[in-house]
Amino acid sequence: MYVTPGPNNAMVLTSGIKFGFSKTIPHMSGITIGHVLQVILVCLGLGKLFQLFPEIQNVLRIMCALYLLYLGFKIIGSFSKIKEDSSRPLKFYEAALFQLVNPKAWTISTMVASGFLPKDEKLVISIFFISITALIICPISIS
Structure with missing residues (x-):
């Protein structure tokens, strides 16, 4: 889900093309930290x-799976064009705050929680490992 096209990928691609990799690093870092x-x-x-x-965990798993199928059908055959031309790359905090309104980021977070959290008392340890995994995968998928 991280490497599928979404708002973050489109914005980072545009920023990289317009401003170069080094000026896009704060944007990528903000996405990563905000999402984690x-x-x-x-x-x-x-x-x-x-x-x-x-029982809520199983219901949420089904809802997330249905939403992914819906997104898949929406993506098939459609290629969105970037419409807005930004004059500067996003700053770290802007990219981090963007995650609050990014539906794909919310979907990933909810899927991770419903799919990988244990039902026992090892919640903090599981969240730690999930966060480390997100910290590794997120920057790779948007760079």
């Missing part, structure tokens, strides 16, 4: 909810 924080917060919130109501 989002994953941690979603996992903490949903993790506690899953411990109280385990």
Whole structure:
């Protein structure tokens, strides 16, 4: 899901073409840190909810799978064009805050929480490993 086209990938591609790799690094770093924080917060919130109501985790898995199928059908055969021409690369904090309104980032965070969080007491350890994984995969997928 990280490497599929989305708002972050399109914006980083545009920024890299217009401003070069080195001026796009703050943008990429902001996306990565913003998304990792989002994953941690979603996992903490949903993790506690899953411990109280385990059946919600299965419902959320099904909902996420259906949403992915919906996105897949929307993507097939359609190629979006970047419409906005930005005059400067995004700053670190702008890219980090963008994750709050990025539907793909929310989908990934929710999928990770519903798919990989344990139902036992090892929630913090699991969130740590999920966060490290996101910290490694996210910059690779957008660079």
